[in-house]
Amino acid sequence: xxxxxxxxxxxxxxxxxxxxxxxxxxxxxxxxxxxxxxxxxxxxxxxxxxxxxxxxxxxxxxxxxxxxxxxxxxxxxxxxxxxxxxxxxxxxxxxxxxxxxxxxxxxxxxxxxxxxxxxxxxxxxxxxxxxxxxxxxxxxxxxxxxxxxxxxxxxxxxxxxxxxxxxxxxxxxxxxxxxxxxxxxxxxxxxxxxxxxxxxxxxxxxxxxxxxxxxxxxxxxxxxxxxxxxxxxxxxxxxxxxxxxxxxxxxxxxxxxxxxxxxxxxxxxxxxxxxxxxxxxxxxxxxxxxxxxxxxxxxxxxxxxxxxxxxxxxx
Numbered sequence: 001x002x003x004x005x006x007x008x009x010x011x012x013x014x015x016x017x018x019x020x021x022x023x024x025x026x027x028x029x030x031x032x033x034x035x036x037x038x039x040x041x042x043x044x045x046x047x048x049x050x051x052x053x054x055x056x057x058x059x060x061x062x063x064x065x066x067x068x069x070x071x072x073x074x075x076x077x078x079x080x081x082x083x084x085x086x087x088x089x090x091x092x093x094x095x096x097x098x099x100x101x102x103x104x105x106x107x108x109x110x111x112x113x114x115x116x117x118x119x120x121x122x123x124x125x126x127x128x129x130x131x132x133x134x135x136x137x138x139x140x141x142x143x144x145x146x147x148x149x150x151x152x153x154x155x156x157x158x159x160x161x162x163x164x165x166x167x168x169x170x171x172x173x174x175x176x177x178x179x180x181x182x183x184x185x186x187x188x189x190x191x192x193x194x195x196x197x198x199x200x201x202x203x204x205x206x207x208x209x210x211x212x213x214x215x216x217x218x219x220x221x222x223x224x225x226x227x228x229x230x231x232x233x234x235x236x237x238x239x240x241x242x243x244x245x246x247x248x249x250x251x252x253x254x255x256x257x258x259x260x261x262x263x264x265x266x267x268x269x270x271x272x273x274x275x276x277x278x279x280x281x282x283x284x285x286x287x288x289x290x291x292x293x294x295x296x297x298x299x300x301x302x303x304x305x306x307x308x309x310x311x312x313x314x315x
Contacts, residue, residue: 001179004076004098005056006030007047007084011164014172015084015105016050022176026056027076032087033060065091073097082175083137095137100182102137105171108198109133109149111190114142115198119167120160123223125195126215129153130163132170134178136187145187150174159225203228210263210311214246214279232311234265234288239311242293243285247273250280255307263312267305270297274311 001024005016008031019026029051034042044052051058061069073081074097081102083090095102108118110133115121122130131151135144150170154163178185206228208217221230221244231240250256253273255266264275272283287293 001025001079002027002077003179004028004030004073004078004081005047005051005084006081006086006088006090008032008045008087009085010046011107011168011171012047012084012086013050014168015082015175016047018172018176019082019179020054022180024176024179026054027078028072029056029058030086031058031060033062064088064094070094080179082179084171084175090137092139095139103147103175103178104135104137104142104144105175106133106135106142107167107171109151110135110142110146111193112195113198114193116200118198119163120201120223121196121198122154123158123160123163124219126219127154130167132167132174134174135190143190145189147182147185147187148174148178150177157222159222161226201228206230208232208241208312210274210276212277214244214276214281217276217281218244218246232263234309234311235306237289239289240287240293241283241285242287244281244283247280247282253280256280260308261310263310264308265305265311266307267300270300272296272300272305 003019003024003026005019005026007016016026029047031045031047034044037043048058048060059069059072070093073094078098079100081094081098083102083104090102106118108122109131113121129151131149133149134147136147138144152166152170206224208220208230210217221241224230225242229240229242231238233239247253253268256273256275258275258278260275262275262277266273274281274283283296285293285295286299
């Protein structure tokens with residue numbers, strides 16, 4: 001099949017690689033514009049870098065309704081446009097161009113988690129499974145007809161980073177399977193979403209609210225790992241929490257009173273505990289501003305915790 005590929009971040013790399021490996025002809029790649037990095041230098045997207053390595057022509061249009069772009073895309077006479085985390089909305093003129101349609105790879109079991117950050121939100125919300133959906137694109141946002149779905153369990157220790165890697169690999173397998181079997185697939189309409197909209201993750205969302213339960217915070221920590229990370233403030237410095245678990249046998253822990261201020265931190269036997277809403281969080285791995293990431297035991301070797309300090313306070 002002749003394919004025009006549209007994608008931008010690392011998540012798009014496996015699908016592009018797998019299409020090439022499966023023998024499909026990717027005649028053109030579209031990706032986002034180069035971004036300015038340190039010292040004003042321009043940095044290409046991961047997809048652009050890969051396309052250039054593969055000697056595939058690359059376009060980085062700023063406007064999707066540009067006449068020259070529309071003419072170029074139309075001249076490709078592609079069987080499919082494959083879209084994977086491209087980051088731009090396609091107008092109807094483009095959606096109608098390919099012979100068999102535009103296929104999008106979405107990292108959820110649609111209609112769950114329509115939106116920009118389905119991977120992180122599935123962990124934060126405590127879902128037991130997620131997956132990849134391939135769908136025919138329409139003018140809505142992740143509302144097109146479903147072609148195929150591929151389920152993936154979410155491990156109890158899953159992080160945003162680990163799930164990203166698994167779904168990227170699955171996405172590569174899924175797009176090849178969908179295209180190879182396209183003639184035998186009957187598209188089906190999506191129902192109403194049973195989850196919230198997976199809005200884009202921002203750095204501020206990692207600010208831990210200890211008024212929530214320990215299990216909610218533990219899921220937030222995993223979902224925000226590696227970016228933007230879950231964090232709070234300790235002694236005026238940012239304290240990132242990289243790994244934690246819901247504490248058990250709370251009655252055996254000294255000084256722990258669940259009715260005390262949420263966010264109070266204690267150490268005991270080289271372990272770190274934080275009081276949350278009706279529960280206690282045990283911190284396994286953390287990082288204080290200006291220091292490296294370390295285990296709770298190693299963290300306590302270099303300093304003493306001020307027992308009962310309320311995390312997040314401004315002092």
